[in-house]
Amino acid sequence: MTDTTTDTPTGTPTDTALDTAAWRGRHVHDPTAVRDDDGVYWLFSTDARSDGPVRGGVQVRRSTDLVTWDFHGWALAGVPAPAAAWSGAEGLWAPEVVQVGTSAGSTWRMYYSASTFGSRRSAIGLAEAPHPAGPWTDRGVVVSSDHADPPAGLGHPNAIDANVVTEADGTQWLVYGSFFGGIHALPLDAATGFVADGFAPAPGELHAAPGRLLAHRARAADGAVEGAYVLPRPGGGWALLVSYDSLGGSYHLRAAVGDAVPGPYRDRAGRLMTDVDADPWAVGVPVLSGHRLAGGPGILAPGHASVLTERVPAAASEAGSHVRQLLVHHVRDADAPTEHRLQVRRLVWTHDGWPLVAPQPWAGAAREVDDVSRWPADAAVLDGTWERLTPGTDPRHVQDGVVGPLEARTAVRALGGGRFAWTAPDGAAVSAVVHPAWDGVRGRATLCLEALDDTGRVTLATRLP
Template structure:
């Protein structure tokens, strides 16, 4: 029985039964008491009675989610008057430090209608993640026929100096980023639409959106995550890096993310796409991600999670939020687990296992939008590495299924959902900039 079949009886029930289902464009933040809150687009397909105003869920462990209602009571008046939106999209929630040392929460929400660039990003603030949220008005707004940008899909990054930036954009002229006022959270320069940092060719309908920039202090670089193609069936996540938040952002092969002359699917390093293991649930169109950073244990070591939505290929009208652990290779590139997060207990093996052997591997071909079926391949490591689940960087060699590849990879513990067991997984990038991900076992 696939996961979709297990969930099917509850798919049409009320919000109290949703868990992580029916959530688009998610972001997760951690409160001071350790509770996690998930904010997402408030629209649900074929459900006319779902309330508008940004959906909120909470969880003690990133695994079980409880619906908590909406953050706002519908669409705030300034956003509605500008865009005519009936619901709010793609909320971004961040902890906002004040000059007095106190923390407040800022929520940047999007208001638009499908296919239109008459759009706005608004700001609401609250002292607690549970609200109440107070609307502060519009931060960025775009008008069809006047502006080439599209003001939706907000993400906030604090740069190396601690200054806030807003990154946004969907289709049209691509992804832009602009300075925010650290006191107010509004645009530093009124009516500033920012600098273009990524875009795509008209040949593919300029299909790029859902951007998120992470500043990595350990190597003093900015990592850009973006989603390519259609949210309905071909979404996939690409990455690129830059020395400055305004770019240029380049992929593993050095291609600039604003390059529209190179083949559209050859720009951006594809780290996650549609796939399936062992004939189990086929995960379709993963995308619109954010990155959650969580300190773990007394050492303060941080774990990184990609938060994204994904569809069931067996019924693409249904979707769910997933979290996946994110790791950094020896060469400094982010890679993503091929298995959804299942908690530390499940992702720790009973004893250390060697890496060399048969694994089931997916290859995220940059030019193919089709779901990838995991194939058996032989994996060799360069140092007889063993692991019980703790992440370790490794140079791996893959062979089989017509593949002969050498990977800059990370090996880590995971929960093998198709086989219901703890197992080692890996994700890595070959010398051509192609990402492979796999889970151990023939």
């Protein structure tokens, strides 16, 4: 296709042969969102469409509220030549965008993946721009992979699905990997954005050392783990989010925690995310899977998530500012599985540092409450009628919400800021968060609950009238 340039000064390429005006959040796969210095949100996603051929270059969208999105174009004119020559890719996958630099000026870096389905001949490349809107300039391949012999008995990592993690001291890591070889972490040179000296391969060679193994699944599950995202836990340590299983059906999101970016990571029951001898459907805390709320659409295969962390100003009646974290991910429609689109949800932390996500999609700042001092503090809020989901119970099926009271509770403790703890009937210790939200099905303000017990069982619930 012939590329033209938008009339904006950014020079983001677009394609006049496609009618993208109605795309909005449709055709979004493997998304990541950032906010520029003016408060505008930019969404980057895989080159994928449900109704036609792929146009390569990384899809870009723009929003002022994280609810309504306008298609902006493509970041690049196509698959950069070095990545295309190595992988044979016709489109780019799973972009990761981060801002780096000093107070004197900053640069935006985009790590993109080039591959084809079922192949390990893949590459992660790097492009840079002065602004999320562009113009983007390709810098070359950062790491590549091939159908190599497995090192140390494990599948060789597949060089896709980049996630850049920055520690408080500026140390950076490239977390990457997918089916076949699992999730790995390599140190980055923060100044260049490429793999650090001592770990970088010679020109034209693969990585002899793929980095530290973070997560791996048994062959019984086809090694199906990908889309990793690592983020800091409140109070110290790190959390790992990964997607399990089949992209078009049983895809779902799981979590684990660790003390260091390169692991090891364990689930709530203490199982290592690298344990290939355990039941591959038992390892990891399932935080989101396919579901249908009463009266709402069926949500299939939620996953490949990133997290947008931002400090937002307080309302006029409040003091200071608040940290907001939102899970940005794709879903498919249960009644039309080839259709894929964007969803955004609030991410919360239990009092003991576990990440959970809301059962209701984000409805915009006007309908949401970021000030945790206004979140429920009275255990009586747990009474009443709720619509409940238990993610991961059977990811192969779309789970229907169950209406009724929450499970019985003893020794309930209110810990402030919407945090609660109690003992379940079977003796399990439960950590929970309750916060204001918007019921998108019923069109009303409500409360949402996210709870996790010490066996790894998760409950997501919406308070009903």
